[in-house]
Amino acid sequence: MAATPRNHRRTIAITSLIHSTRTGPLGLIELHRPEAINALTLPMLKELTEVFTAWAHDPTVSMVVLRGAGERGFCAGGDIKGFHEAVTGPNPDSFLELLSLEFxxxxxxxxxxxxVLTLVHGLCMGGGIGLSAHASIRITTPEARFAMPETRIGYSPDVGGTHLMGRAPGHLGEYLVLTASTFSGADAVELGFADMMVESDRFEEAIDSLADFEAMPAAEIASGLEVLFGSFAASGLAAARPWIDAAFSAPDLAGILERLDAMGHGAAAEAAAAIRANSPTSLECALAAVRAARAEDHLRSALDRELRVAGYLMHRPDLAEGIRAQVIDKDRNPAWNPARLDEVDTAAVAAVVAEAP
Structure with missing residues (x-):
């Protein structure tokens, strides 16, 4: 079947922040807030939900493609300043309402x-990973930059991030959430956050080829696209796994830091320093949540757990303080409370993580 020319695309809904169009049986959704790297707002999440819901029941739509506008990235996550206003304002529960809709x-x-095919380029963090990495066909560029940096702002990975990190090879998941490190498109494939790499200048060509795959299962579509357009780059995380697994398999945070300190090489020292710069309470939440998700390996359970952890952290001082330091004032000098790992109420954290939904 020949691809429908791009100039035959018929727009079915355009707002200032979400563009959804149709090309024959293909539904195309574009996050359109490029000045903010397509950071998600409540209206955007509502419209995305409406479009996905409508197309799920539309027999004329056979496949959905989700991408982000602008050169800077697919999606920088949630609107962090909006989160700050929510958790410090008169109605903090609005933060949980937004998260519930997003989850x-x-x-x-x-x-x-x-x-559902997702195309990731540039930056993809937090909520962007939630949109892209749960899809059935996940494409990224080699040079894309992914991150779940929540422990840096007094929060904990959400949008199913703990589920994804729990399923990652070895203990790479613990390493990434505790250090809040970025990782490449090649790393995303290694971790299971993406299925393949395609150069960004071939995205349009890949989209135009999708008509040839109509009515095929997602796995066959992915295989065909990789044969036609796949790129390759080596994963740095895969090469670093021996020392990461050795350190991050320790039973607790104190043990992880002790092992990193004893390793005596630059990468381990950098990881230890990154961990010590992040919120102690968030670190305990993130570690416990990733390991609980690994034990269950079920997305809905992970999402429910993440919502409980969010409810716990929104009433702690670190979330507002972390956003202030990293995003609003940008002094990069948060005053965590408590400031030390040994002062965190680990029993309270464990109770929130283990609580039945």
């Missing part, structure tokens, strides 16, 4: 009745 959208994408 339901993540689950919808993961179980969508039609193939």
């Amino acid at each position: 339901d959208l993540n689950e919808m994408i993961s179980s969508y009745p039609k193939p």
Whole structure:
């Protein structure tokens, strides 16, 4: 079947922040807030939910493609300044309401009745990972930069991030959430956050080829796209796994830091320094949540757990302070409370993580 020319695309809905169009049986959604690297707002999440819901039941749509506008990236995550206003304002529960909607959208994408293809370029963090990494066909560029840096702002990975990190090879998940490190497109494939790499200048060509894959299962579409457009780059995280697994398999944070300190090489020292710069309370939450998700390996359970952890952290001082230091004032000098790992109420954290939904 020949691809429908791009100039035949018919727009079905355009707002200032979400563009959704149709090309024959293909539904195309573009996050359109490039000046903020497509950071997600509540109206954007609502419209995304509406479009995905409508197309799930539309027999004329056979596949959905999700991408981000602008050269800087797919999606920088949630609107962090909006989160700060929510948790410091008169109605902090609005923060949880937004998260609940977002998590339901993540689950919808993961179980969508039609193939969902996501195209990630540039920056993809937090909520961007929630939109992209639960899809059935996940494409990234080699030079893309992914991150779940929540422990740096007094929060904990969400949008199913703990589920993804729990499924990552070895103990790479613990390493990434505790250090809040970025990782490449090649690393994303190694971790299971993406299925393949395609150069960004071939995205349009790949989209135009999708008509040839109509009615095929997602796995066959992914295989065909990789043969036609796949790129290759080596994963730095894969090469670093021996020392990462040796350190981050320790039973607790104190043990992880002790092992890193004893290793005596630059990468381990950098990891230890990164961990010590992040919120102690968030570190305990993130470590416990990733390991709980690994034990269960179920997205919905992870999302429910992440929502409980969010409810716990929004009433702690570190979330507002972390956003202030990293995003608002940008002094990069948060005053964590408590400031030391041995002062964190680990029993309270364990109770929140283990609590039945």
